[in-house]
Amino acid sequence: MKTTKIAGLDHLVGWDEAEGRHVYLENADLVFKGNEIAHVGPGYTGPVDVTIDGKGMMAIPGLVNVHSHPFSEPANKGLTEEYGSDKLGQSSLYEYLTVFGLNPEDAGPSSKVAVSELLKSGVTTITDLSMARPGWADDLAATGIRAVVCPMMRQGVWYTKNGHTVEYAWDEKAGEKAFEASMKTLDEAAKHPSGRLSGMVGPAQIDTCREGFFKEALQEAKRRGLPMQTHACQAVVEFHEMVHRHGKTPIEWLDAIGVLGPDLIIGHGIFLNDHPQIHYPHANDFKRLRDSGASVAHCPTVFARRGMVMNSIGRYMDAGITVGIGTDTFPHNMLDEMRLVCYLARAITMNYKMGTTRHAFEAATIGGAKMLRRPDLGRLAPGCKADFSLVDMSHPYMQPAHEPVRSLIYSAGDRAIRHVYVDGTQVVKDGKVLTVDVEAATAGLVEGQRKRLETVSQRDWAGRTADQLAPPVYATRDRLPQSRPVT
Structure with missing residues (x-):
């Protein structure tokens, strides 16, 4: 296997195992052999096959x-x-x-566009919560990213007939078929020749899966040694639906059926009983969540758009709850999410200590790795996978670089990510993704959206068009009123 040395990096965010935290190393070498890191620190003098000049760069762990x-x-x-x-x-x-989502045949181009955005923002591992489909694993593997496939499965679907009431259509047989397809997909991912794919069991939403379905899913997760993730505490409607059905909050119900525990990742985990938009004083969801060992996948952007926010990443992490970060929506830019994590937490708590840079950076690295049961990811240390990014310290938005991780998150963002490696292979060079034909994928995405929008009114309960559901910022006119002549 080829040994590569990136020599003389200005900064390297390395992992101090003894202290259990990231630390800065200066004038450091990063050496990897094949797909594994062999050395982190200054003064490497061992044999190498390739030497890359790291001057003017900072190495950071691949984001999870x-x-x-x-x-x-x-x-x-x-x-x-x-x-x-x-x-x-x-x-x-x-x-x-429910009305805008793409047709299944257009999933490939869409996924490639998203992964290309993630790679350029320093993400080296993606957890993909999608419906099982042919070619899914191969599409992900072809991008060069490390991927965790989480095929979502459910027994019911929600819908509204009037815009103010949510109802559920249940189909247990369809749920059984989805379960079988999901398990098959997980087994295929584990055997994928790329060696970069793994799986996660995914009962889709807490309110679309019944108790037995959850229990069986957890049993399969344990049998395969995989984590399990479900969407829960993601909507005010969902919270009250679960109380209406069971007399329990979503967290209480998961606990009551034996699912809330170290094997479970809660997608979003925002609307606990003490959330300001809930104010349901008859439970103690935070303590129950903290004591359970379950973890939380935090995706701030999609909720901020609707005036919603977790309360807060600092409160969760300081209490010992493992939190990771995801990109639930477009753009798939992890550094944007990390910056917003900090600002929203400070705003909702009115306390600048409740959303620190360390909260965000550790959630996006070691927190995510812990949730995926991968201690060889999210950190730069010997024996870990060679998943990392090189940041251009000379980028104007990185300067002055008194505190380089802060400069990256709060100022430069993905603009300063120059090179990205996954499993020891370069996938981004000079800011360009090497593994995806971004132009072709984007064209496919545009066409897929166009086709879907033509039929929106057929799926909307009120028969509205896309522009009626989501009116454009400005109206379109054929021409402006006649201008006055110049005299």
Whole structure:
């Protein structure tokens, strides 16, 4: 296996195992052999096959994305940035996403666009929550990213007939078929020749899966040694639906059926009973969540668009709850999410200590790796996978670089990510993705959105068009009124 040395890096965010935290190393070498890191630190003098000049660069661990929907979300661009349902808790789940989502045959281009965005923002591992489909694993593997496939499965679907009431259509037989397809997909991912794919069991939403379905899913997760993720505490409507059905909050119900525990990742985990938009003083969800060992996948952007925010990443992490970060929506830019994590947490708590840079950076690296049961990811240390990014320290937005991680997150963002490696292979060079034909994928995405929008009125309960559901910012005119002549 080839040994590569990136020599003389200005900064390297290395992992101090003894202290259990990231640290800065200066004038450091990063050496990897094949797909594994062999040395981190200054003064490496061992044999190498390739030497790369690291001057003017900072190495950071590959970011670990624990929750993403690359199949569907890229096609919602221009549609869901500002709109939700006024009478359904301001959510976009029940009226918007059900009518805008792409056709399955257009999932490939959409996913490639999303992954290309993730790679350019320093993400080396994606958790893809999509519906099982042929070619899914191969599409992900071809991008060069490390991927966790989480085929979502459910027994029911939500819908609204009037814009103010959510109803559920149940089909247990369809749920059984989805379960079988999901397990088959997980087994195929584990055997994929790329060696970069793994799986996660995914009962889709807490309110679309019954108790037995959850229990069986958890049993299969344990049998395969995989984590399990479900969407829960993601909407005001969902919270009250679970109380209506069971007399329990979503967290209480998961606990009561034996699912809330170290094997479970809660997608979003926002609406606990003490959330300001809930104010349900008859439970103690935070303590129950903290004591359970379950973890939370936090995706701030999609909720901020609807005026919603977790309360807060600092409170969760300081209490010992493992939190990871994901990109639930477009753009698939992890550094944007990390910056927003910090600002929103400080705003909702009115306390600048509740959303620190360390909270965000550790959630996006070691927190996500812990959730995926991968101690060889999210950190730069000997024996870990060679998943990392090189940041251009000379980029104007990185200067002055008194504190380089802060400069990256709060100022430069993905503009300063120059090179990205996954499993020891370069996938981004000089800011360009090497593994995806971005132009072709984008063209496919645009066409897929166009086809879907033509039929929106057929799926909307009120027969509305896309422009009626999500009115454009400005009206389109054939021409402006006649200008006055110049005299």
